[in-house]
Amino acid sequence: MNAPAGAAKPPAIKLKTRKPTGIVPWPLLLIEGEEGAGKTYSAAQFSSSDRIGQMYWIDLDEGSADEYAAIEGANYLIIEHDGTYRDILEQVEAVHAEARRAAAAGEPPVVLAIDSGSAFWRMLTNWTYERGRRTRKNRALLQEDPDAAYDIGRNLWNDALERWNRIIYLLRTLPGISIVLARGKQVSATDDNGQPIQNKSEWKVAAQKDLGFDSTCWVRMKRNADPQIIKVRSLRMRVEQKKPLTLRDFSIEDLVFNKLGCSVESQPRIMPALAGDLVQPWLTRIAELKDKEALGALWRSVPDPANRLSREEIATVRAAAEQRAAELDNPRSEMGEGPLTDADKLRAAAKRKAAEQDADAEQ
CATH class of the missing domain: 1.20.1280 (Monooxygenase)
Structure with a gap:
């Protein structure tokens, strides 16, 4: 159907395109594994590299940041926070801004290490359970039976996931190198109902389930074995399905600058945040x-x-x-008022x- 004569035509939508750069972006590294396998040590050791700028360290309920500064050449700053999500988020945003400044000035890349992602997800999980206890329905249930099992609404888990994703987005788009340490171990496999499957086990990373997918390179460390790359997003390295790539003489410096091919020309991932609406x-x-x-x-x-x-x-x-x-x-006028x-x-x-x-x- 033709528009009436003289009617205004809607503005034409312009196609927005650009040529790919081919530049290797800065990575988000997930380093997970058993207790005492060397995860924290490897991150602290990386701070001595002369190929990076300032490393910032966020210690979340691990308590090892001060001690590991005794490693020869270690050079990082511990970020202080009050343990709340808002303060942690603001500090990550501040590091993100400093990394942008350093990149614009042509300085070596800023590094942000979070020890650990397991503690951060546990904090959000506990927050979700506490919110679930405070609902009107569950308060009434627990008043009758303090040990009763109670349901947590999907909306509360979605709130926790949104908070997690805000941090992960900042790490993925950092104009520098992001490192998330996490705990991992062999556990009993479970079915769809959460019940253990007899005589079957699986490896479990203690963090939000999409952390491995969101990372650029996923490294697993065990006490009695060489580190392994479980997954990597790179044209320089390939990990076949169910065949992790073993790394002998592992160091984060070698992984980032030699194996992944990052350099002073690297840039953050160009990845606008997705939103259903404005x-x-x-x-x-x-x-x-x-x-x-x-x-x-x-x-x-x-x-x-x-x-x-x-x-x-x-x-x-x-x-x-x-x-x-x-x-x-x-x-609220009084403490405890709803x-x-x-x-x-x-x-x-x-x-x-x-x-x-x-x-x-x-x-």
């Missing part, structure tokens, strides 16, 4: 704001065409900003809107 980043930003003036400025800026939000998306973001403002107007109900939030929003209308009338 709303979620706004909602995350709103949830973190604690100043009503900042919320007001955000509310006014939402319709800007540069934000590329549809009319429905603008309404959603503005509603979230108004709800957040209502929460700031009605904070969160505001939807009715409370609506009443607070209506009260605030009436006050704004009164203020406008006076002007």
